[in-house]
Amino acid sequence: MLPIAPSYLLYYLPLIIAIALVFGGTRHENTKLILQYAWQTGRWITGFMAIIFIVICILDWLL
Amino acid sequence: MTSDSKNTILVDGERIDLRNRPLAALLAWLIPGAGHFYQGRHTKGVLFMVCILSAWVLGFALGGGHVVYASWAPGDKRWHYFLQAGVGGAALPALLQANLIKKATDPETGVTSGDYQPYWGGFMAPPLRPVRESQADEVSAWYARHGAGYEMGTWYTVIAGLLNILVIYDAYGGPLSIPISGRKKESEDDEPASKETEKSAT
Numbered sequence: 001m002l003p004i005a006p007s008y009l010l011y012y013l014p015l016i017i018a019i020a021l022v023f024g025g026t027r028h029e030n031t032k033l034i035l036q037y038a039w040q041t042g043r044w045i046t047g048f049m050a051i052i053f054i055v056i057c058i059l060d061w062l063l
Numbered sequence: 064m065t066s067d068s069k070n071t072i073l074v075d076g077e078r079i080d081l082r083n084r085p086l087a088a089l090l091a092w093l094i095p096g097a098g099h100f101y102q103g104r105h106t107k108g109v110l111f112m113v114c115i116l117s118a119w120v121l122g123f124a125l126g127g128g129h130v131v132y133a134s135w136a137p138g139d140k141r142w143h144y145f146l147q148a149g150v151g152g153a154a155l156p157a158l159l160q161a162n163l164i165k166k167a168t169d170p171e172t173g174v175t176s177g178d179y180q181p182y183w184g185g186f187m188a189p190p191l192r193p194v195r196e197s198q199a200d201e202v203s204a205w206y207a208r209h210g211a212g213y214e215m216g217t218w219y220t221v222i223a224g225l226l227n228i229l230v231i232y233d234a235y236g237g238p239l240s241i242p243i244s245g246r247k248k249e250s251e252d253d254e255p256a257s258k259e260t261e262k263s264a265t
Contacts, residue, residue, distance in 0.1 A: 004211075011215045014121055015222060018114040025110050026229040027238050030075035034110070 012049075016042050072237045079104065084235045091234035092151040095227045098234030111230045115223050119150055122219025125212040129205045131220055132189045133161035137173065139194035139202065143217055149224030149231075157187040164189050 024038030070081045081087060082102050091098030096112030099105070122130060131154055134141040148154045160181055167179035173193045181188035190201035206213050232239070 008211060011125075011211075015118065015219065018118040019222065019226065021110055021114045022226045022229060025107050025114075025238075026233040028075055029077045029079060029104070029107070029238055031106055033075055034107075 016045060019045070074238050079237060081235075081237060088231050088235040091231045092149075092227065094152055095150060095223075095230055098231070102234065107233075111227075115150060115227050115230065116153070118219050118226070119153055119223040122216040122223065124216070125209070125219065126216025127205060127209045127213065128186065129190075129209075130213060130216040131157055131187050133157040133187075134164075134189040134194075136168075136189070136192055136194065138196055139190065139192075141189070143221050146221045147224045149227040150220075151227070154187075154224070156183070157189075160186075160188040164192070168192050 020038040020042035021034070023041045024034040024036070027037055028034045070084060072079050072081065080102065087098035087101050089098075090101050091111075094112070095115035096108040096110070099108035099111060131144065131147050132141060133144045144154070144157060147157075163181060164175060164179065168175045175192045179191070190205070194200045194202050209216070
């Protein structure tokens, strides 16, 4: 059970878009490569946070 | 302003003239993306300006306009400001406000005088002093009024400032040649471009 409203998670969206694009932009000059890198970065961060989220949910359920 | 050859780099098959690097870095700090415009890297300039200023403005709005202020008073050491100041010009009004409230606050009692009037209707002004933990003051009123938005707004503006540090580096020295993740796997379609990624001074 989430202790916060699910809409709270929407705060994450603009932030991950900005972070991923800036990360991509600071590693490439070609627009296509910037977008590819941004997509990879966004996926990586989202996946990492999803794992942490699941672990916390499991711990919450167990304890 | 002329550019010499040591300021020209090759990235992703594109030749970039970084022009006057310190000036580009200063401009990038003052206005996110401005350093890239100065160097003629317009696409990246727009990208950085939109991403960083959007995060900044959104955070500022979420926090009701009170998340960016400079204060190092007892009970209110706003360390976040050092990171928020990464966006340069957009955070500078907070320094003027900090100076004003410092003059209007009694150094012995730590109480802000009653006739204190912040500039611009309190835009980026620190809270009235004293600010004491676990007591009702202006900071707790801001938290109460904006709830999670105050917290999120603080983080949005902090992250915008931190992102601009990467942008300043990019304006000064060009893109980071090695991904921080160290990831080497590449898809087939970006292979030709990535071969040219090698950054070399000409």
